Amino acid sequence: MNVNAASREMVRAPSAIGTTEGYMPGFGNDFETEALPGALPRGQNSPQKCNYGLYGEQLSGTAFTAPSHQNERTWCYRIRPSVKHVGRFSRIELPYWKTAPHIVPDVVSMGQFRWDPAPLTDEKLTWLTGMRTMTTAGDVHTQTGMASHIYLVTESMVDDYFYSADSELLVVPQQGRLRFCTELGIIDLEPKEIAIIPRGLVYRVELLEGPARGFVCENYGQKFELPGRGPIGANCMANRRDFKTPVAAFEDREVPSTVTVKWCGQFHRCEIGHSPLDVVAWHGNYAPCKYDLRNYCPIGAILFDHPDPSIFTVLTAPSGVPGTANIDFVLFRERWMVMEHTFRPPWYHKNIMSELMGNIYGQYDAKPHGFVPGGMSLHNMMLPHGPDREAFEKASNADLVPEKLDNTMSFMFETRFPQQLTEYAAREAPLQDDYVDCWNGLEKKFDGTPGVKP
Numbered sequence: 346m347n348v349n350a351a352s353r354e355m356v357r358a359p360s361a362i363g364t365t366e367g368y369m370p371g372f373g374n375d376f377e378t379e380a381l382p383g384a385l386p387r388g389q390n391s392p393q394k395c396n397y398g399l400y401g402e403q404l405s406g407t408a409f410t411a412p413s414h415q416n417e418r419t420w421c422y423r424i425r426p427s428v429k430h431v432g433r434f435s436r437i438e439l440p441y442w443k444t445a446p447h448i449v450p451d452v453v454s455m456g457q458f459r460w461d462p463a464p465l466t467d468e469k470l471t472w473l474t475g476m477r478t479m480t481t482a483g484d485v486h487t488q489t490g491m492a493s494h495i496y497l498v499t500e501s502m503v504d505d506y507f508y509s510a511d512s513e514l515l516v517v518p519q520q521g522r523l524r525f526c527t528e529l530g531i532i533d534l535e536p537k538e539i540a541i542i543p544r545g546l547v548y549r550v551e552l553l554e555g556p557a558r559g560f561v562c563e564n565y566g567q568k569f570e571l572p573g574r575g576p577i578g579a580n581c582m583a584n585r586r587d588f589k590t591p592v593a594a595f596e597d598r599e600v601p602s603t604v605t606v607k608w609c610g611q612f613h614r615c616e617i618g619h620s621p622l623d624v625v626a627w628h629g630n631y632a633p634c635k636y637d638l639r640n641y642c643p644i645g646a647i648l649f650d651h652p653d654p655s656i657f658t659v660l661t662a663p664s665g666v667p668g669t670a671n672i673d674f675v676l677f678r679e680r681w682m683v684m685e686h687t688f689r690p691p692w693y694h695k696n697i698m699s700e701l702m703g704n705i706y707g708q709y710d711a712k713p714h715g716f717v718p719g720g721m722s723l724h725n726m727m728l729p730h731g732p733d734r735e736a737f738e739k740a741s742n743a744d745l746v747p748e749k750l751d752n753t754m755s756f757m758f759e760t761r762f763p764q765q766l767t768e769y770a771a772r773e774a775p776l777q778d779d780y781v782d783c784w785n786g787l788e789k790k791f792d793g794t795p796g797v798k799p
């Protein structure tokens with residue numbers, strides 16, 4: 346049966362009761378969904394013959410023997426097994442997408458850096474050709490560390506599919522709208538939302554509204570999960586119910602197509618005669634999802650002092666050392682500042698973790714100017730940083746009435762590993778050569794006499 350041969354639209358499962366159209370709620374839930382009635386086997390994973398002539402196949406996101414609360418896998422019922430979606434591979438180059446370990450001779454990564462937004466372009470760029478690595482950390486071969494990228498997308502991937510064996514991708518759009526057509530369903534993504542694309546999942550990215558620009562955290566390590574809330578309790582921060590996983594969708598397209606695989610930092614491509622997005626039904630807990638950052642409920646200081654930014658963690662990817670993340674994804678969004686007798690912006694500090702930040706929209710309190718939407722900054726391991734002079738003077742002299750920080754959304758990819766700049770970040774991207782001067786004007790106020798100084 347060729348249900349959908351002529352159409353570019355995938356056949357999507359009807360949404361179940363209680364779901365937003367096209368998505369099922371919950372983070373890490375055990376989902377089940379079918380795009381054709383009866384396609385999902387009942388009561389077992391491997392029937393002798395699957396309905397509709399489908400093939401059963403398991404996608405394992407954790408070791409078979411991972412503890413049950415961490416164990417993630419999904420059972421797919423598909424038109425062809427995945428092994429028919431690959432042929433003979435040949436290596437291709439995507440020169441702007443780099444992988445750790447990647448240390449460029451003559452590029453100095455030790456320091457504080459800031460970039461203006463990567464300029465939008467008329468050049469034809471897809472999700473693959475438009476990916477530009479800014480930093481890498483750790484080592485993909487040992488499944489530790491991460492890379493940060495910016496993407497510029499001006500055209501859709503057509504009959505061209507991709508998966509990363511190296512990593513899960515956390516996508517943070519800043520401009521434009523993208524559609525991720527994946528093996529497990531369709532995710533539409535726009536600024537103020539994020540998506541998680543699991544390791545090994547095949548997809549193509551279509552441009553819904555362009556040009557599109559955004560940030561990506563490529564996680565080589567253990568998957569992102571929700572942070573423990575400790576004494577905060579069972580609610581607030583990111584709530585599980587606000588994550589959305591797509592319902593099953595498939596296409597039965599027999600056209601010349603390509604599949605590109607990222608594997609240990611190299612890219613390999615093969616040609617096949619059909620779309621690999623042919624999963625008609627699936628069940629399991631290893632799946633892509635999206636989350637609307639406007640649902641993030643920040644917790645903060647309600648009397649005095651400025652807490653550590655870990656209170657704003659949306660997602661954390663563990664490193665194996667308890668409490669020390671491979672990556673924390675941290676969100677600085679709209680919130681009230683009410684602290685009394687307090688310097689309210691971030692304090693001056695040096696951090697063993699390295700801090701890669703991006704601005705989605707608005708103004709960030711520690712850097713009122715220069716850190717602009719689409720821009721990025723890096724405060725690398727144990728390099729001091731904090732508010733610029735303007736922010737310091739303003740906050741030191743402000744009338745401490747309750748104040749709403751409005752129209753602001755920045756984020757941080759914070760990793761336990763030092764981040765190495767790519768050649769692109771150091772030489773091609775719009776690096777602000779004068780960034781460190783933002784602290785130059787900080788005055789010596791000390792004059793040896795006691796008392797508060799102007």
Ligand SMILES: O=C(O)Cc1cc(O)ccc1O
Nearest residue numbers: 653654690691692700711730
């Ligand atoms: O450096 C930054 O701007 C990020 C940050 C914010 C904050 O509120 C406290 C510490 C911190 O590193």
Ligand SMILES: [Fe+2]
Nearest residue numbers: 696700724730
């Ligand atoms: Fe910081």
